[in-house]
Amino acid sequence: MGLNVMNKVMSNKLYIAFYIAPAFILLMVLIFIPLLLSGYYGLMDWDGIGEKTFIGLDNYIEGIQDKLFWNSALHSFLLALFSALSLIIYLAVSIILASKIKGADLLRKIYLIPMLLSSVAIAQLWVKVYNPSNGILNSFLRTIGVENPPSWLADPSLVLFAIFVPILWQYAGFYILIYYAALKNIPESLIEAARIDGATPFQIAMRIKLPLIKEIVSVTIVLAIVGSLKYFDLIYVMTAGGPNGASEVMASYMYKLAFSSYNFGYGSAIGFLLLIITLIVTLIIRKVTETKEKLEY
Amino acid sequence: MKRKKTLALLLSAAISSLLLVGCSDSDEASSGSSNADTEIKFMHLWPEGSSKKHYDVVNDIIADYEAENEGVKIDLEVLSNEQYKDKLRVLSTSKELPDVGLTWAAGFLEPYVGGNMFAPLDDVIESELSDAFVPGTAEAYALDGTTYGLPLELNIVSIYYNEKMFKDNGIEVPETYEELLEASKAFRDEGIQPIALGNRDSWTGSMWYMYLADRIGGADTLNKAIDRSGSFEDPALIEAAAEVQNLVDSGAFVDGFNGLADEEAKSMFMSEQAPMYMIATWDLPNFTTNEDVPQEFRDSVKYMNFPTVDGQGDMNSFVGGPGVGLFVAEDSDVKEEAKDFSAYFVKEWGEKAVEEAGVIPATKVDAASMDLPQMYIDILEELNQASNITMFADVQLSPEVATVHLDAIQALFGNEMTPEEFAKAHEDALSK
Numbered sequence: 073m074g075l076n077v078m079n080k081v082m083s084n085k086l087y088i089a090f091y092i093a094p095a096f097i098l099l100m101v102l103i104f105i106p107l108l109l110s111g112y113y114g115l116m117d118w119d120g121i122g123e124k125t126f127i128g129l130d131n132y133i134e135g136i137q138d139k140l141f142w143n144s145a146l147h148s149f150l151l152a153l154f155s156a157l158s159l160i161i162y163l164a165v166s167i168i169l170a171s172k173i174k175g176a177d178l179l180r181k182i183y184l185i186p187m188l189l190s191s192v193a194i195a196q197l198w199v200k201v202y203n204p205s206n207g208i209l210n211s212f213l214r215t216i217g218v219e220n221p222p223s224w225l226a227d228p229s230l231v232l233f234a235i236f237v238p239i240l241w242q243y244a245g246f247y248i249l250i251y252y253a254a255l256k257n258i259p260e261s262l263i264e265a266a267r268i269d270g271a272t273p274f275q276i277a278m279r280i281k282l283p284l285i286k287e288i289v290s291v292t293i294v295l296a297i298v299g300s301l302k303y304f305d306l307i308y309v310m311t312a313g314g315p316n317g318a319s320e321v322m323a324s325y326m327y328k329l330a331f332s333s334y335n336f337g338y339g340s341a342i343g344f345l346l347l348i349i350t351l352i353v354t355l356i357i358r359k360v361t362e363t364k365e366k367l368e369y
Numbered sequence: 370m371k372r373k374k375t376l377a378l379l380l381s382a383a384i385s386s387l388l389l390v391g392c393s394d395s396d397e398a399s400s401g402s403s404n405a406d407t408e409i410k411f412m413h414l415w416p417e418g419s420s421k422k423h424y425d426v427v428n429d430i431i432a433d434y435e436a437e438n439e440g441v442k443i444d445l446e447v448l449s450n451e452q453y454k455d456k457l458r459v460l461s462t463s464k465e466l467p468d469v470g471l472t473w474a475a476g477f478l479e480p481y482v483g484g485n486m487f488a489p490l491d492d493v494i495e496s497e498l499s500d501a502f503v504p505g506t507a508e509a510y511a512l513d514g515t516t517y518g519l520p521l522e523l524n525i526v527s528i529y530y531n532e533k534m535f536k537d538n539g540i541e542v543p544e545t546y547e548e549l550l551e552a553s554k555a556f557r558d559e560g561i562q563p564i565a566l567g568n569r570d571s572w573t574g575s576m577w578y579m580y581l582a583d584r585i586g587g588a589d590t591l592n593k594a595i596d597r598s599g600s601f602e603d604p605a606l607i608e609a610a611a612e613v614q615n616l617v618d619s620g621a622f623v624d625g626f627n628g629l630a631d632e633e634a635k636s637m638f639m640s641e642q643a644p645m646y647m648i649a650t651w652d653l654p655n656f657t658t659n660e661d662v663p664q665e666f667r668d669s670v671k672y673m674n675f676p677t678v679d680g681q682g683d684m685n686s687f688v689g690g691p692g693v694g695l696f697v698a699e700d701s702d703v704k705e706e707a708k709d710f711s712a713y714f715v716k717e718w719g720e721k722a723v724e725e726a727g728v729i730p731a732t733k734v735d736a737a738s739m740d741l742p743q744m745y746i747d748i749l750e751e752l753n754q755a756s757n758i759t760m761f762a763d764v765q766l767s768p769e770v771a772t773v774h775l776d777a778i779q780a781l782f783g784n785e786m787t788p789e790e791f792a793k794a795h796e797d798a799l800s801k
Contacts, residue, residue, distance in 0.1 A: 121461050122484035203633065204625030205562065205642065223625025225569070228785060231628065314569055315627040316780035334480060334768040 107347065114341030119334045131341035140317060141342060144325040145349070147232055151239065151321065152300035152353075158240045159247060159296055163289070166251035167277050180252060184245035191242070195309035198238040199225070225311055228318035235319055239306050243299070247292055254285040290361035294354060301350045322346045406440045407706050410467040413445075414453035414693070422726035430717045434710060441706060461486050466698040468707040469714075472518050474509035474691050475764050476771060481696075487517040488697040488704060490711075494519070497712040498732075501719075505758050506691045506731040519715045520731035521722070522692030524649035525748070525758065526576050526675075529656060533669035534561070534644040542671075546584070546678040553621035556644060562623040565643040567634030569627065571775040572763050574782045576647055576688055577616070579762055580675040582609035584682030588757040594795070595765050601795035610781055610788035612678070617782055627783050639666065647675075649689060650748060654727035657742040672744065674751070683756055690760040691731050723749075773798035 081087050114131050116124040135141055165183070169176045186194065201209050204223040213221035224234040258281060266276050282289070304323035307313065313320035313328060320328075326346060330339030411431070415423035424447070431443045446467065448456055453471070460466050466486055472478055481487050494507060494516060503523055510518030535542050535552075538559050543549040553563035568574040582591045586605025593599030594606060616622065623634065623643055631648075638646035639655065639662065655662055656670040674684045695711040697704060719732035724739055729748065736749040763771040777794045780786040786794070 121480040225628025
């Protein structure tokens with residue numbers, strides 16, 4: 073009876089519209105309309121305050137030819153690469169955690185802690201760690217005999233990698249948590265059967281566990297790469313893209329154009345290019361990691 | 370049954386949205402009813418939490434003004450610095466600027482003036498504030514000969530040094546630039562990093578470059594390069610840029626300065642890890658009245674004007690600039706009242722601000738009649754003697770060129786750019 077009423081309600085178009093409306097309106101107003109607007113602003117010569125002048129695709133053409141933009145894009149892709157590679161480590165850690173070692177629960181919580189801190193707090197923490205004179209890192213290097221430890225955030229050849237460390241650290245717990253949950257979902261009987269057949273733990277991990285959580289892995293790869301491409305907060309707080317653009321990423325470059333140079337038209341165009349790049353990359357990854365067969369256990 | 374429930378849900382949703390509308394309606398009504406009085410909206414950026422003293426001074430002035438002008442109510446909105454800038458921008462696009470608010474000089478003003486958002490204030494200055502400002506301050510808020518802001522603060526940049534650290538290490542306080550280099554080397558030899566600099570905020574490095582440009586090329590060379598009657602490729606400016614790299618190479622600045630924020634550099638100076646630090650007068654309270662800073666440290670801090678370079682330059686020529694000033698919105702419904710209030714505010718601000726909040730005001734004040742720490746009296750005296758104040762380059766330049774300038778400063782200090790490339794980067798950006 074209840075199901076019957078449910079079906080009746082759900083087949084009424086008015087009700088469907090009513091239930092979909094809140095999420096739909098929110099998404100439209102907060103995401104899709106601003107997206108289109110920023111694409112539209114990208115067609116303007118606009119300082120964000122005065123009159124907009126329509127200049128066609130000039131901003132987009134300038135963006136495609138802008139060396140600084142591609143330089144920041146390169147940094148973003150490097151971050152994406154490192155994020156994706158670090159997933160291997162997270163996966164290994166999760167497999168060990170999930171194999172019922174002692175204290176797994178406690179370790180899992182410890183790994184999750186960075187996830188609970190706000191990005192700004194993490195940035196402040198790591199700025200202190202990297203402080204060339206008083207930072208814990210350089211103090212340590214000096215005590216073990218390194219005479220002139222590098223200035224991590226001031227050296228253009230180091231700064232990018234120095235910032236990658238806290239970014240990867242920040243998200244470690246998140247991915248470990250996802251993998252851990254997925255691994256725990258694998259029925260014990262499968263593992264048991266493999267063990268009886270004489271499979272080593274490594275074989276179990278590679279041949280049984282990994283294939284079974286393949287879909288989750290593919291999702292995390294998308295998350296890691298897309299998240300990296302649009303990454304902004306730690307970098308903005310720690311170096312603001314400096315010194316002289318050495319740690320600039322696409323999002324921080326966009327912010328700088330719009331809010332420091334007051335070049336809203338061009339900034340919007342860069343933002344839109346960032347969106348297009350991210351979309352393309354997402355499609356490619358989805359295509360590459362596609363799984364046809366549906367797993368059931 | 371279920372159907373009734375959904376209906377009820379629909380209805381309650383409809384009612385609650387009606388209620389919300391009702392609320393905003395009644396809000397309108399209540400503010401409308403007080404319209405018998407004049408209401409001036411005023412927005413500033415000194416929240417009680419972080420700038421208590423400024424906040425109090427503002428409230429004092431408002432209370433006085435409301436007492437003297439019956440029927441006028443100042444409607445106050447307070448935001449912190451960055452939020453303030455964001456909100457101002459948002460309000461400006463929807464043409465809802467407060468009647469009176471704070472603005473920065475030169476480059477910051479430009480888009481607002483270009484969009485006809487700020488009212489010209491020359492009439493106010495002529496009628497009520499003639500000769501009230503330190504020369505050069507109100508001019509910083511002028512575009513094409515029309516003034517759009519009434520300056521409140523003035524900051525000049527000096528080198529602050531820790532006298533005790535100089536004495537303890539047996540190093541003479543430098544009087545010329547060459548001695549400054551030597552003193553830096555002497556500190557390095559003692560294992561002390563000489564000059565605190567947080568060039569991640571590259572306006573700090575810009576001040577060093579500007580002073581060197583001023584001493585080597587005279588007060589006008591840089592200004593001319595900026596207003597395009599001169600060039601950044603002027604030999605004096607190239608030499609100044611080269612001198613910056615000489616300072617860097619001789620180890621004068623703290624390690625990793627390009628990765629340090631100004632706050633971090635300041636804390637090195639304040640914790641006596643570095644004996645010298647260049648900063649503007651907004652930090653004076655830290656070196657004089659701020660009880661949170663150890664008395665011993667405050668006693669040992671002295672300041673010097675930027676010294677002569679190779680015997681050249683005028684030590685009474687300063688780098689600095691007005692901080693914030695008042696604007697009146699062009700679209701304001703109470704424009705005349707708003708102008709009257711801002712003139713009153715400026716007149717009251719000067720002495721109150723310096724005495725109570727430690728702000729060097731942009732209006733002339735009589736330092737002798739006030740109870741001020743010695744360093745304030747000296748600096749106010751310095752201002753009376755000033756032959757020139759060159760406004761911060763990143764304020765003077767348009768926002769777009771300022772970004773180029775600040776990045777180039779980091780590159781210059783980091784030895785990633787030659788002085789010639791540095792000059793060319795500016796020329797390219799300015800000729801766009």
